[in-house]
Amino acid sequence: MTRRESAEAVLELAWKARCAGRLDEAAARYEELLVGELASFAPALQRRALSGRAQVHRDLGETQDAVRVLDEAVRCAREVGEEDGLAHALRHAAEARIELAVPATDEAVALSREALDLLRARGADGLPLANAWRVVALADQSAGDVSAATAAWREVEALYRSAGVEAGVEEARDALERLEAE
Numbered sequence: 001m002t003r004r005e006s007a008e009a010v011l012e013l014a015w016k017a018r019c020a021g022r023l024d025e026a027a028a029r030y031e032e033l034l035v036g037e038l039a040s041f042a043p044a045l046q047r048r049a050l051s052g053r054a055q056v057h058r059d060l061g062e063t064q065d066a067v068r069v070l071d072e073a074v075r076c077a078r079e080v081g082e083e084d085g086l087a088h089a090l091r092h093a094a095e096a097r098i099e100l101a102v103p104a105t106d107e108a109v110a111l112s113r114e115a116l117d118l119l120r121a122r123g124a125d126g127l128p129l130a131n132a133w134r135v136v137a138l139a140d141q142s143a144g145d146v147s148a149a150t151a152a153w154r155e156v157e158a159l160y161r162s163a164g165v166e167a168g169v170e171e172a173r174d175a176l177e178r179l180e181a182e
Helices: 003-019 023-035 045-061 064-079 083-100 107-123 126-141 146-163 166-181
Strands: none
Touching: 003 023, 003 045, 023 107, 045 083, 064 083, 083 107, 083 126, 083 166, 107 126, 126 146, 126 166, 146 166
Protein backbone atom coordinates (compact mmCIF):
# COMPACT_ATOMS: atom_id res chain seq x y z
CA MET A 1 0.00 0.00 0.00
CA THR A 2 1.37 3.43 -0.95
CA ARG A 3 1.57 6.28 1.54
CA ARG A 4 -1.32 8.00 -0.21
CA GLU A 5 -3.44 4.85 -0.02
CA SER A 6 -2.55 4.55 3.66
CA ALA A 7 -3.62 8.14 4.26
CA GLU A 8 -6.86 7.61 2.33
CA ALA A 9 -7.57 4.50 4.42
CA VAL A 10 -7.02 6.43 7.66
CA LEU A 11 -9.31 9.23 6.41
CA GLU A 12 -11.98 6.65 5.65
CA LEU A 13 -11.64 5.09 9.11
CA ALA A 14 -11.84 8.52 10.74
CA TRP A 15 -14.95 9.43 8.76
CA LYS A 16 -16.65 6.13 9.61
CA ALA A 17 -15.82 6.55 13.29
CA ARG A 18 -17.30 10.06 13.29
CA CYS A 19 -20.45 8.88 11.53
CA ALA A 20 -20.81 6.12 14.12
CA GLY A 21 -20.45 8.63 16.95
CA ARG A 22 -17.04 7.36 18.04
CA LEU A 23 -15.64 10.86 18.25
CA ASP A 24 -12.55 10.03 20.30
CA GLU A 25 -11.54 7.43 17.73
CA ALA A 26 -12.26 9.82 14.86
CA ALA A 27 -10.17 12.55 16.51
CA ALA A 28 -7.29 10.14 17.04
CA ARG A 29 -7.38 9.05 13.38
CA TYR A 30 -7.38 12.62 12.13
CA GLU A 31 -4.53 13.49 14.50
CA GLU A 32 -2.62 10.47 13.16
CA LEU A 33 -2.77 12.10 9.75
CA LEU A 34 -1.93 15.57 10.99
CA VAL A 35 1.10 14.79 13.14
CA GLY A 36 2.37 11.51 11.73
CA GLU A 37 4.59 10.80 8.77
CA LEU A 38 1.60 11.05 6.43
CA ALA A 39 1.09 14.73 7.28
CA SER A 40 3.85 16.13 5.12
CA PHE A 41 3.35 14.54 1.74
CA ALA A 42 -0.13 15.42 0.48
CA PRO A 43 -1.52 18.89 1.28
CA ALA A 44 -4.95 18.02 -0.16
CA LEU A 45 -5.19 15.05 2.21
CA GLN A 46 -3.95 17.23 5.04
CA ARG A 47 -6.74 19.74 4.29
CA ARG A 48 -9.29 16.93 4.40
CA ALA A 49 -7.88 15.71 7.72
CA LEU A 50 -7.98 19.25 9.13
CA SER A 51 -11.59 19.68 8.00
CA GLY A 52 -12.54 16.34 9.51
CA ARG A 53 -10.79 17.13 12.78
CA ALA A 54 -12.60 20.47 12.92
CA GLN A 55 -15.94 18.74 12.45
CA VAL A 56 -15.15 16.47 15.41
CA HIS A 57 -14.40 19.60 17.46
CA ARG A 58 -17.80 20.97 16.44
CA ASP A 59 -19.50 17.69 17.29
CA LEU A 60 -17.95 17.95 20.76
CA GLY A 61 -19.08 21.55 21.19
CA GLU A 62 -15.50 22.82 20.89
CA THR A 63 -16.35 25.52 18.38
CA GLN A 64 -13.38 27.78 19.11
CA ASP A 65 -11.02 24.85 18.45
CA ALA A 66 -12.96 24.08 15.27
CA VAL A 67 -12.46 27.65 14.02
CA ARG A 68 -8.71 27.41 14.68
CA VAL A 69 -8.41 24.11 12.77
CA LEU A 70 -10.66 25.31 9.95
CA ASP A 71 -8.50 28.41 9.53
CA GLU A 72 -5.57 26.04 9.04
CA ALA A 73 -7.61 24.03 6.50
CA VAL A 74 -8.37 27.26 4.61
CA ARG A 75 -4.66 28.19 4.62
CA CYS A 76 -3.71 24.72 3.41
CA ALA A 77 -6.27 24.76 0.58
CA ARG A 78 -5.17 28.25 -0.50
CA GLU A 79 -1.52 27.17 -0.58
CA VAL A 80 -2.15 24.28 -2.94
CA GLY A 81 -4.85 25.97 -5.02
CA GLU A 82 -7.45 23.36 -4.15
CA GLU A 83 -10.54 25.43 -4.96
CA ASP A 84 -13.20 22.83 -4.11
CA GLY A 85 -11.48 22.10 -0.81
CA LEU A 86 -11.10 25.82 -0.18
CA ALA A 87 -14.80 26.43 -0.75
CA HIS A 88 -15.61 23.56 1.63
CA ALA A 89 -13.26 24.84 4.35
CA LEU A 90 -14.47 28.43 3.95
CA ARG A 91 -18.09 27.36 4.28
CA HIS A 92 -17.42 25.43 7.46
CA ALA A 93 -15.19 28.21 8.88
CA ALA A 94 -18.01 30.70 8.31
CA GLU A 95 -20.60 28.42 9.88
CA ALA A 96 -18.44 27.80 12.95
CA ARG A 97 -17.93 31.56 13.37
CA ILE A 98 -21.69 32.07 13.18
CA GLU A 99 -22.08 29.52 15.99
CA LEU A 100 -19.58 31.49 18.09
CA ALA A 101 -20.92 34.98 17.51
CA VAL A 102 -24.52 35.91 17.11
CA PRO A 103 -24.87 38.25 15.38
CA ALA A 104 -22.48 36.95 12.77
CA THR A 105 -19.21 38.75 12.40
CA ASP A 106 -18.26 40.51 9.20
CA GLU A 107 -15.62 37.80 8.83
CA ALA A 108 -18.24 35.03 8.84
CA VAL A 109 -20.29 36.86 6.22
CA ALA A 110 -17.20 37.42 4.05
CA LEU A 111 -16.06 33.79 4.33
CA SER A 112 -19.51 32.49 3.41
CA ARG A 113 -19.65 34.74 0.35
CA GLU A 114 -16.13 33.79 -0.73
CA ALA A 115 -17.10 30.10 -0.61
CA LEU A 116 -20.22 30.80 -2.67
CA ASP A 117 -18.30 32.92 -5.18
CA LEU A 118 -15.69 30.18 -5.65
CA LEU A 119 -18.34 27.56 -6.33
CA ARG A 120 -20.29 29.76 -8.71
CA ALA A 121 -17.11 30.67 -10.62
CA ARG A 122 -16.45 26.94 -11.06
CA GLY A 123 -19.99 26.33 -12.33
CA ALA A 124 -20.95 24.22 -9.30
CA ASP A 125 -24.54 23.25 -8.85
CA GLY A 126 -26.64 20.88 -6.78
CA LEU A 127 -25.75 20.06 -3.21
CA PRO A 128 -22.39 21.91 -2.98
CA LEU A 129 -24.04 25.11 -4.16
CA ALA A 130 -27.06 24.59 -1.89
CA ASN A 131 -24.80 24.06 1.11
CA ALA A 132 -22.85 27.23 0.32
CA TRP A 133 -26.02 29.27 -0.11
CA ARG A 134 -27.27 27.88 3.22
CA VAL A 135 -24.28 29.30 5.08
CA VAL A 136 -24.67 32.64 3.27
CA ALA A 137 -28.31 32.66 4.40
CA LEU A 138 -27.34 31.82 7.99
CA ALA A 139 -24.69 34.56 7.99
CA ASP A 140 -27.02 37.18 6.52
CA GLN A 141 -29.80 36.21 8.93
CA SER A 142 -27.48 36.26 11.92
CA ALA A 143 -26.09 39.64 10.85
CA GLY A 144 -29.63 41.01 10.73
CA ASP A 145 -29.80 41.55 6.97
CA VAL A 146 -33.39 40.36 6.50
CA SER A 147 -33.59 41.22 2.80
CA ALA A 148 -30.38 39.39 1.88
CA ALA A 149 -31.24 36.46 4.16
CA THR A 150 -34.69 36.10 2.59
CA ALA A 151 -33.25 36.06 -0.92
CA ALA A 152 -30.57 33.56 0.12
CA TRP A 153 -33.05 31.23 1.86
CA ARG A 154 -35.23 31.23 -1.27
CA GLU A 155 -32.19 30.16 -3.28
CA VAL A 156 -31.41 27.49 -0.66
CA GLU A 157 -34.96 26.15 -0.82
CA ALA A 158 -34.91 25.88 -4.63
CA LEU A 159 -31.47 24.23 -4.72
CA TYR A 160 -32.28 21.69 -2.01
CA ARG A 161 -35.58 20.91 -3.74
CA SER A 162 -33.71 20.27 -7.00
CA ALA A 163 -31.21 18.07 -5.15
CA GLY A 164 -34.00 16.13 -3.43
CA VAL A 165 -32.89 17.10 0.08
CA GLU A 166 -36.18 17.47 1.94
CA ALA A 167 -34.52 18.37 5.27
CA GLY A 168 -32.85 21.33 3.54
CA VAL A 169 -36.14 22.42 1.96
CA GLU A 170 -37.80 22.30 5.39
CA GLU A 171 -34.98 24.26 7.04
CA ALA A 172 -35.28 26.94 4.36
CA ARG A 173 -39.07 27.12 4.71
CA ASP A 174 -38.77 27.43 8.50
CA ALA A 175 -36.19 30.20 8.15
CA LEU A 176 -38.36 32.07 5.64
CA GLU A 177 -41.37 31.82 7.96
CA ARG A 178 -39.30 33.23 10.85
CA LEU A 179 -38.04 36.06 8.65
CA GLU A 180 -41.56 36.92 7.46
CA ALA A 181 -42.70 37.08 11.09
CA GLU A 182 -40.03 39.69 11.94
